[in-house]
Amino acid sequence: MLGRTDLEAYTTWDFPTQSAGHPDAGDASFNGVTPAGCAANIVRRYTAPGELVVDPMAGSGTIGDVARALGRRAVSFDLAPRRPHILRADARSWPLLAQTAALAVIDSPYSDNVVYSADSRCLGRISCRDARFYEEMEKVASEAHRVLRPGGILGWIIADEYRGGVYTPVGFRLLGLLERRFEPIDTIVLVRHHDRSASPMWEHRARRFNFFLRGFKFLFILRKQVGESGG
Ligand SMILES: C[S@@+](CC[C@H](N)C(=O)[O-])C[C@H]1O[C@@H](n2cnc3c(N)ncnc32)[C@H](O)[C@@H]1O
Numbered sequence: 001m002l003g004r005t006d007l008e009a010y011t012t013w014d015f016p017t018q019s020a021g022h023p024d025a026g027d028a029s030f031n032g033v034t035p036a037g038c039a040a041n042i043v044r045r046y047t048a049p050g051e052l053v054v055d056p057m058a059g060s061g062t063i064g065d066v067a068r069a070l071g072r073r074a075v076s077f078d079l080a081p082r083r084p085h086i087l088r089a090d091a092r093s094w095p096l097l098a099q100t101a102a103l104a105v106i107d108s109p110y111s112d113n114v115v116y117s118a119d120s121r122c123l124g125r126i127s128c129r130d131a132r133f134y135e136e137m138e139k140v141a142s143e144a145h146r147v148l149r150p151g152g153i154l155g156w157i158i159a160d161e162y163r164g165g166v167y168t169p170v171g172f173r174l175l176g177l178l179e180r181r182f183e184p185i186d187t188i189v190l191v192r193h194h195d196r197s198a199s200p201m202w203e204h205r206a207r208r209f210n211f212f213l214r215g216f217k218f219l220f221i222l223r224k225q226v227g228e229s230g231g
Pocket of ligand 1: 027
């Protein structure tokens with residue numbers, strides 16, 4: 001496997017900066033930006049040059065940027081496109097034909113802690129404590145299943161929430177619903193850096209009031225089974 005010695009080999013991925021290895025991918029100042037190294041690892045592992053990578057919640061566009069830099073075709077869209085090559089579309093209705101993509105990578109909101117746009121359809125307006133959050137994410141998963149080719153891979157990045165003294169295991173709830181359509185391949189822990197809560201004041205509060213700050217996000221990797229078509 002010459003040329004692949006720089007791929008992550010373990011299930012813990014820790015990239016020191018957002019842009020490590022891909023200085024032009026995405027925008028490090030965008031709230032909730034995906035580490036470019038995460039995108040590069042999943043694109044290189046699960047696609048060949050020329051294959052189609054889809055990012056339906058593109059934000060600052062990291063995943064499409066990395067995919068194109070690696071010689072893949074990429075379609076990126078978002079309710080609030082921030083760059084010219086990002087299309088405007090809802091992640092619950094992908095503007096793509098069935099069974100055309102090799103890989104879909106989704107870095108979704110995980111609760112209503114960040115409002116990404118004025119669009120009332122933004123899924124970052126729904127609390128993860130609300131059952132509707134999972135109903136809407138299921139619609140996104142259904143579109144991923146329709147557009148992926150059999151054997152295609154879904155990577156979904158999400159975090160848990162601890163707010164107001166209440167812990168919500170968002171990741172495991174999401175994985176439960178993804179498993180209804182996809183075969184789980186693995187779960188990666190993505191170490192978080194530079195969060196707003198990463199400060200001595202919040203660390204002091206976490207120890208004093210006996211809670212934990214969020215140190216990681218999940219990257220769930222799942223496969224659309226061979227022999228299955230859309231929907
Ligand atoms: C965590 S950010 C994505 C970060 C991105 N991967 C990057 O590297 O910049 C989540 C994105 O989901 C988008 N979003 C929320 N609801 C959406 C929907 N219904 N359809 C499409 N995009 C949506 C938001 O506008 C936001 O840009």
